[in-house]
Amino acid sequence: MTGRVSTLHAVTVLPQTAELLGRADAELLAAQFSGEPWEMFSHAHLAALRAGAALVAARGRPVGRGAPRTVWGMLDAVAPELHALSALFAQAATLRSAIDAGRFELVTPARAERALCAAEDLVDAVRGALEADEGAPIGLPAVASR
Template sequence: MATDWRLVMTGLPTDVHPVPRRAPAPPAALDLLTQAERGLDEAAVLPDPGEAFVAAHLAALRAAAAVLAVRGRPELTPRGRRRIRSVWEVLPEVAPEFAEWSVLFAGSADRRARIEAGIRGVATRADADELRRAAGFFLRLVEEMLLRQPVLRADHDAGGRAAK
């Protein structure tokens, strides 16, 4: 079952312990995580391997988009706007720890496009299952990254002590 991250990661707790707390992720990122989770659930039950492959790839794409929603976009060059690039090209610039994942999912994007164009036999059940497992692992890493963004409560200093 998909986790609704808007319910899990909202606001700061109101307890009195002076410990670092996690900043809530932006609503757009939480929505993308929820959609990615649903996509993985769908990929697990779709009977057609091509459709399952597409659902798994889109789940990974949404997880990557959640990272971009939190980390922002890369800086523009002095010349202004850059050409349109895929999330898999941008992700390593804003989250270098996901560079290898970008390579993996960029490599499966062409297959997804062929499946979406109606070409049959592009992905086997094993291909779809492998991509679904990879997308699931990637989603968990993204969720972990979003939960690791510490912020101190406003009434405490950087050492975790109550502010005077």
């Protein structure tokens, strides 16, 4: 490998995209082995955040006046088909902030499990989107042909 690109499921991606997906996988693994609901939730949310950032990195960050500034907003702009998942994690951002502030009791085991399942779904969806982009220059916005 030349150090310029990595392969992921037969799709050529930029190193930043591959690194972010690898970090998302690591967060999913940490979430699965977490002993506390708040910890599971936090790792799941970070996995989703990194997966979303990977797709934004691959497709290109929206620019211009009024461009979204959060990963969730940018993900909506570059992958509107993932809106349901990005909206779920955007809404959960305040809960993650509360956890970061030490409000661990706010997360139930059921809520943590739902977050983990949704994060797994988002990571899978990002991989699917990257595979669907095969043939388009990775790292640039996809351009529809025809």
